[in-house]
Amino acid sequence: MKHKDFSPESLAISGGHDPGSANNSIKPPIYQTSTFKFNTAEEGKAFFEKAKGDAPLEERNASLIYTRLNHPNAITAEFRLAQLDGAEDAAFFxxxxxxxxxxxxxxxxAGDLILxxxxxxxxxDTFIKKHAVxxxxEWAEFEPGASAExxxxxxxAHPKAGRLKMIYLETPANPTLSLTDIEMIKDLRDELAPEAxxxxxxxxxxxxxQKPLAHGADLNLYSATKYIGGHSDIIAGAASGSxxxxxxxxxxxxxxxxxxxxFTSWLLSRSMETIGLRMEKQASNAQQLAEFLNGHSKVRATHYLGLLDSSDPLYPLFKKQNTSGGAMIAFEVDGGQQEAFRFLNALNLAHLAISLGSTETLVSHxxxxxSSNMDEADxxxxxxxxxxxRVSVGIENLQDLIKDFDQALNSI
Incomplete structure (x- = not known):
């Protein structure tokens, strides 16, 4: 059987690694080297031509030159992510x-526009508004809930409309969980800026x-530190697409x-083997924790996609783009910053820390x-x-999480 005969979930376990290439080791070794030997000068020349040209992906992956360009651990990790994303290729950073x-x-x-x-x-937000400029x-921004029109x-109306080169979306958005219709954006792109x-x-x-590429996205981006890494022990980023x-x-x-x-790539390959198990447990915990928060007297509002019902205008979009409510919750305490800090300082099981997507529950302000580097008005x-x-729900015992959040809320 060939790779195409198996599901992405299976290929994320052992795909991208041939045990026969590494003394029959079931797990890939860490290729801790900065450079790779060429068998002949002619091979070295050919490898460079393939690396910088339009050679097929398989030939480029086989043309190992220097670890800044490519290496076996990246090839394995990128193969696995591409399978999970339904992409032709992926890149880790x-x-x-x-x-x-x-x-x-x-x-x-220079002179181009990002929407x-x-x-x-x-x-x-800071990179686009304060560094890319x-x-x-240049950049233009649309609000949550903006219609196609x-x-x-x-x-x-933008003076640079003819130079629109990228439409950058974050859906669900961090930290508010607002949604953007990717297919609607694709239709607008095809109409107004086909090359963007x-x-x-x-x-x-x-x-x-979520599979953005299946809904019309060209480039799928991640902080791979989060769910792909999943253990608060990796800093990494990822992209996938054609x-x-x-x-x-x-x-x-x-x-x-x-x-x-x-080493980062090796850890990412390891983590992708359990990503389905971890995320399903995290989402299950999040659903029930969100339901608890939604009924608590010290909580003013709870934002969680799994709480949307069929009467909500966003429900059809949620069901179209997402297969779960995920494991991210945002909620407002009854009060302001002082009450929020009192809650955060009273937690015992959940950790007060930035980042998200890990096995432990992380809570932040x-x-x-x-978001503190955004302008306050924004x-x-x-x-x-x-x-x-903001809550990133982990895989702890659910009742322990509920008890911890309850006692912390009651401290307000």
Whole structure:
């Protein structure tokens, strides 16, 4: 049987590694080397030509030259992520922001325009609004819930409408969980800017609960530190898409020098073997914790996709794009920053820390932490208030989590 005969879940366990290439080791070894030997000068020349040209992916992967460009551990990890995402190829980076910034700089140049959804992760928002502009890249932003006509008019009215090169989406958004219709955006792109790349930050849903490429995205981006890594022991980023798109991303990655290291790539391969099990348990815990929070007297509002019912206008979009409510919750305590801090300081089991997607439950305060580098007006207009708490639900015993959140809320 060939790879195409097996499911992505199975290929994420052992795909991308041939035991026969490593003394029959079931797990891939860590190739802790900076460079690779050529058998002949002619082979070295051919490898360089394949690495920088348009050779098929298999030939490029076999043309090992230098670890900044490619290495066996990256090949294994990228094969597995591509299977999970339904992509032709994938690329791993040394951080999520490395993946995001490399993706943007691959396709956007001086004088170009990025159209972005709102809100975005604070680091992405800052990169586009305060750093990409230093390269002459302009941006326009649409609000949560904007209609196709709203976005069409926003694009048409912009002086750089003819230079729209990327539409950057984050859905569900961090930390508010607002949704953007990827297929609607694709239709607008095809109508107004056929050459523009649609990039989607899929960090919140991971490769298990959402497949942006299947809905029309060209570039699927992640902080792989989160669910793909899943254990709070890796800093990494990822991109996936067509072979053509990822080839260009990898060229830029090689020049910027942010390819994931062999050890990071090895850890990512390990983690993808259990991503389905972890995320299903996390989502199950999140659903029940969100239901508890939604009924608590000290909670003013609970945001969790699994709480949407069929009467909600967002429900059809949620069911179209997502296969689960995921494991991210945002809720507002009854009060403001003082009450939010009192809750956070009273937790015993959940950890007060930024990041998300790990086996342990992580709780943070976006207004003063992960979104704090956004302008305050942008935070408030997107519902990132001083009362908002972000929760990344882990795999602990559910009743223990509920007890911990209950006692912390009752301290307010």
């Amino acid at each position: 040394e951080s999520g922001m490395a993946a995001i910034s490399t993706g943007i700089l691959t396709f956007c140049h 972005m959804s709102s809100p975005l992760y604070g680091g992405t 230093q390269f002459g890249i 709203d976005i069409r008019q926003l694009i048409k 790349i649609i990039a989607v930050d899929n960090t919140y849903m991971g490769p298990v609960f 072979e053509k798109v990822i080839r260009e991303v990898k060229k830029k990655r090689a020049i910027l020098g942010n390819t994931a290291s062999p 976006p207004f003063t932490m992960s 935070r408030l207009k997107n519902g990132i208030t001083p009362a908002l708490i």
